[in-house]
Amino acid sequence: MLLFSAALPVASQEERIDTVIPKFLSNGYFFREMPNLPDGEKAIMRLKDKEGNSIVVINVDAPLPKSLIRQAIPREQVHNATQFLDGLNMMHEVGELTRVNVKADGTFYSPRVGEPFPQFSEKDIDGRTWTNDSILGHVMVLNLWFSGCGPCRAEMPILSEWKEQLPDVLFFSATYHDAETVRRITDKHHFTWTHLVGAKDMMAWIGTEGFPLTIVVDKQGIVRYAVHGTDEAKRAEVFSIIKECVNTK
Secondary structure (H helix, E strand, O other), X not given: OEEOOOOOOOOOOOOOOOOEOOOEEEOOEXXXXXXXXXXXXXXXXXXXOOOOOEEEEEEEOOOOOHXXXXXXXXXXXXXXXXXXXXXXXXXXXXXXXXXXXXXXXXOOOOOOOOOEOOOOEEEEOOOOEEEHHHHOOOOEEXXXXXOOOHHHHHHHHHHHHHHHHOOOOEEEEEOOOOHHHHHHHHHHOOOOXXXXXXXXXXXXXXXXXXXXXXXEEOOOOEEEEEEXXXXXXXXXXXXHHHXXXXXXX
């Protein structure tokens, strides 16, 4: 579920018009009720605006007939239309990045336990470049996230506690967002790791499994743990593996 919280300018009293909150968004068109969509492969998701209003998105890989488009609510009459459309565009961008290497059979590459961590070169929020040589000899933890992932944002303060407890570990977060966006989000959620920005190549490791992806790498540069998704049990397992790696020469 995406919680998109872009702030929109508030219209003046003279500019304000009556708006409605639609129930559905299909192929860029807003509808009050479930539209009678044409046949085709459909993708379904749910979006929320910053006020908590929810809308169901049902995109179909076929053009909507003109008769259906005429039933759509004009965008200028939709409450927070820009937020919903921006959120939809962001989800499309994330989908393109995460599924770029997914094969026809659904398989994709992601760092595997027991194998060396892939070669990388990424800049952090302050412009420093990090590579495999930078992390060699250290335990490294990498957390892949994006702004529309609610569970990613929710766990950020918890992950920051790990850094306080294990100061010798290199804790990195990575996302495709730019430095300004990352700084705004991580400051708000008190996320104190080193943040890699514009890391589009790493986003392909998500594949079809979803965010976040957390990876633990030992002092020799070997992947020791990797898990998609997050909850209390998964975080406990990750933290246990990190401590094992710290205590292993």
